[in-house]
Amino acid sequence: MKQAIVVVAFGTTVRAARKACIDPIVQRIKETYSDYDVYLAFSSRIVVKRLRDAGEEAITEAGMMERLIEEGYTSLFVQPLHFTGGAEYDKLKRSILAYEGQGQLHTVRVGRPLLFFMGQEEYPDDYEALIDTCLKALMVPPEEGVLFVGHGGLNVGNAAYSVLQMKLWRRGWCNARVITLESYPTLEDTVLPWEWVDGKRPSKIHVYPLLLVAGDHMLNDMFGDEADSIASRLYAAGDEVVEHRHGLGEYPAIGDLYVQHLEDCLANRYEERSKRRPVIPDVK
Numbered sequence: 648m649k650q651a652i653v654v655v656a657f658g659t660t661v662r663a664a665r666k667a668c669i670d671p672i673v674q675r676i677k678e679t680y681s682d683y684d685v686y687l688a689f690s691s692r693i694v695v696k697r698l699r700d701a702g703e704e705a706i707t708e709a710g711m712m713e714r715l716i717e718e719g720y721t722s723l724f725v726q727p728l729h730f731t732g733g734a735e736y737d738k739l740k741r742s743i744l745a746y747e748g749q750g751q752l753h754t755v756r757v758g759r760p761l762l763f764f765m766g767q768e769e770y771p772d773d774y775e776a777l778i779d780t781c782l783k784a785l786m787v788p789p790e791e792g793v794l795f796v797g798h799g800g801l802n803v804g805n806a807a808y809s810v811l812q813m814k815l816w817r818r819g820w821c822n823a824r825v826i827t828l829e830s831y832p833t834l835e836d837t838v839l840p841w842e843w844v845d846g847k848r849p850s851k852i853h854v855y856p857l858l859l860v861a862g863d864h865m866l867n868d869m870f871g872d873e874a875d876s877i878a879s880r881l882y883a884a885g886d887e888v889v890e891h892r893h894g895l896g897e898y899p900a901i902g903d904l905y906v907q908h909l910e911d912c913l914a915n916r917y918e919e920r921s922k923r924r925p926v927i928p929d930v931k
Contacts, residue, residue, distance in 0.1 A: 649751075650722035651684040651715055652676060652909065655708045655739060656859060657729065658689030660697050664860040668896025672728065675902045676909060683724075686711055690727075690739050708739060712746045722754040726909040728859050728896070729760040730797060733804025736760050758912035761895075761904060762807045770917055773904075774814045780900040782815070785855055785891075792822050792849030794838060796869055796877060797857035799827025808832065808857075821845045825857070826877075828868050834877060839884055851887035854878065861894035 654673050659665050669687070677685045688711040689695050698705035706714070708725070715723060725743050729736045740757045747755040759773070766772030787793055797808050809832065812825040821844055824837045841848050854877060856865045869877045870890050881888045895901045911917060 658694030659862040668860040668894035716750040726758040731807035733800035799830030
């Protein structure tokens, strides 16, 4: 039996960001699962093409699947490094599962992103796990604010950011805000009118990316010099800003969470229908 793990990130053209944020997670997985061959692929076709045009090796998840099928692999386990179960994750999962049954491949599984389950029934709470293992350590005194900035998406998976916001508030961190760069909630929704939650405006705002890599979005959209960057708009509103320029992949605790999600995938946990729910009748 020939089996492999494929780690899939969206990708980045910033070499230093890959080295700091993606490579350590891949290495951690290689060390944890030494019985498997471990490979890295990127899901962004734009990133892969730009890397190839620059003379660097890069491959999409589809290219990697086809290569491994040709090499006779029988079991492939894919662990995405995506943040939420949004449109990019859904597209990736469809792409991967389409290869099931090709060649000698008889087992294909896709692990879940960083935020997926919310603690319902016997399922884990990925949000609480993220808060406890990583975000809690980034909290500041109540008189200061914490702003977590994610990418955002177009489908229902974007609701993950609002779930994370609610979980933080339920834990008592009324000085925390969660926004996205390209969807909802926005800076105008929750940050510029900061006082709407508890009537207080923080003395300073600590800004953290909820992005795997410290790439273009962080360097330009969050902390760039242009007038429409997150930092520039906060400065223009008169806020004192503390910029934390680290991708999530730089925190060892994030690697721990992805390893746990991969372990769940390898063990095929949480894939079957909950035993608490009634059996679905076989009717047409």
